[in-house]
Amino acid sequence: MISEPLAVEAARYIPGGVSSAYRRVEPNLVFTRAAGACLHDADGNCYIDYHAAFGPALLGHCHPEVNRRVADTIGEIDLAGAGPGELEVALARKLVEHVPSAERVLFCNSGSEATMHAIRLARAATGRRKVVMFQGCYHGWHDAVLVDADGRPRSAGAHPSVAADTIALRYNDLDAVRDAVERAGGEIAAVIVEPVAHNMGVVLPREGFLRGLRETTAAHGIVLIFDEVVTGFRHGLGGYQAIAGVTPDLTTLGKAIANGFPLAALCGRADLMDRCGPDGDVFVAGTFNAHPGSVAAALATIGILEQPGSYEMLFSLGEQMRSGLAGIVERLGIEATAAGFGSIFVLYFLSGTIENYDDLRRNDVDLDWRFRRGMIERGHYLLPVPLKRGHVSLAHTESDIDATLEAAERALQESGAMRADGAGE
Ligand SMILES: Cc1ncc(COP(=O)(O)O)c(C=O)c1O
Structure with missing residues (x-):
């Protein structure tokens, strides 16, 4: 089997050849095996993977303990579709134990479903329609949050009146939030935010930004939603909210909650969440919600993350990558910034302050592409899309990262970013 004909055939049956818009990348590789820190393609090549399928693979791919627990569980029960599941209760208890905001938990299958339920619930609780989000953040594919930086729908067919109720503000701009609340506070149901903006790489919240959102929303009866679909479990068992x-x-x-198995959750204050129960007025349902296989994967994943040293290891590997990249670009004199948090890293091809999406417009997109392609050619898989974050997992080793840094130095040397005298342009 080789990648190219398979990718061509894929496009014959699947629109654009992929089942998720973000999966269409160049080179268009077909991956056939994943194990630990490695991805193998249909052409027999092996890559150290930092894409991590956009983030789930926190323990590494096909983690034996996770897969064993899934196999054991689905050997016992697939899906009953009535009443609660034994493991589902155990997992809900774990989330309540670990995540500070979680008094009640509802399981669904994707982050998009979770944010959709969150926004509907916020609208029900407040009797208001508008939603504030931030440019450069991503919260899934539904109409309320699928708007571009200018607030326009990003998909044909999106209901224009839904997008019209979404206000997209600059990340880290608390004044803009206060202004919006001043002007339309009585109409705003929710503020939804990635507590670290990972859909534009790694843009950290400015000191006081999250606290300011908390205070402003609380003062105006607005529901504050932390979208921790990326940060949850990757940065800590309590999510970034516990860190902040x-x-x-x-x-x-x-x-990352289930290390690669499809599972998502909405959790929060009991008085809000209880509106979602069968006795409440907010409708939540789903045939596959809390599928025992995914729930077992999550319990196994959390069990491993609870072991002492897990996060220290993830953070130390992430730091090795970031400081290594920073050293390389400094040595080569390339205008770039190695950013990150915990196990996540990104190399931005720009310098100066990075606090919002506008700052990232200075990124040298061509150089970003060339660097990523150079890395893939050398067997290190960074998603070949500018600004996309890289992830390390517990399956990566220090020597994997050393090898990646060595490749990064060569890829950057060959990228044309340096001047002939060795200093960058
Ligand atoms: C922060 C955030 N929220 C929500 C989503 C949507 O999750 P899903 O792709 O599982 O629907 C994503 C996906 O990338 C995300 O990064």
Whole structure:
């Protein structure tokens, strides 16, 4: 089997050849095996993977303990579709134990579903329609949050009146939030935010930004939603909210929670969440919600993350990558910034302040592409799309990262970013 004919055939049956718009990348490789830190393609090549399927693979691909627990569980029960599941209760208890905002938990299958339920619930609780989000953040594919930086719908067919109720503000701009609340506070149901903006790489919240959101929303009866679909479990068992010491009303979780199996969750304040139960007025349902296989994967994943040293290891590998990249670009004199948090890193091809999407417009997109393609050619898989974050997992080793840094130095040397005298342009 080889990648190219398979990719061509894929396009014959699947629109554009992929089942998720973000999966269409160049080179268009077909991956056939994943294990630990490695991805193998249909052409027999092996890559150290930092894409991590957009984030879920926190323990590494096909983690034996996770897969064993899934196999054991689905050997016992697939899906009953009535009443609660034994493991589902155990997992909900774990989330309540770990995530500061979680008094109640509802499981669904994707981050998009979780944010959709969160926004509907916020609208029900407040009797208001508008939603504030931030440019450069991503919260899934539904109409309320699928708007571009200018607030326009990003998909044909999106209901224009839904997008018209979404206000897209600059990340880290608390004044803009206060202005919006001043002007339309009585109409705003929710503020939804990625507590670290990982959909534009790694843009950290400015000191006081999250706390300011908490205070402003609380003062105006607006529901604060932390979308922790990326940050949850990747940065800590309590999510970034536990690190920041700011507790939102609602939290959405997904991706790393089940290390690659489809599971997401909405959790939050009991008085809000209880409106979602069968006795409440907010409708939540789903045939596959809390599928025992995914729930077992999440319990196994959390069990491993609870072991002492897990996060220290993830953070130390992430730091090795970031400081290594920073050293390389400094040595080569390339205008670039190695940013990141915990196990996530990104190399931005720009310098100066990075606080919002506008700052990232200075990124040298061509150089970003060339660097990523150079890395893939050398067997290190960074998603070949500018600004996309890279992830390390517990399956990566220090020597994997050393090898990646060595490749990065060569890829950058060959990228044309340096001047002939060795200093960057
Ligand atoms: C922060 C955030 N929220 C929500 C989503 C949507 O999750 P899903 O792709 O599982 O629907 C994503 C996906 O990338 C995300 O990064």
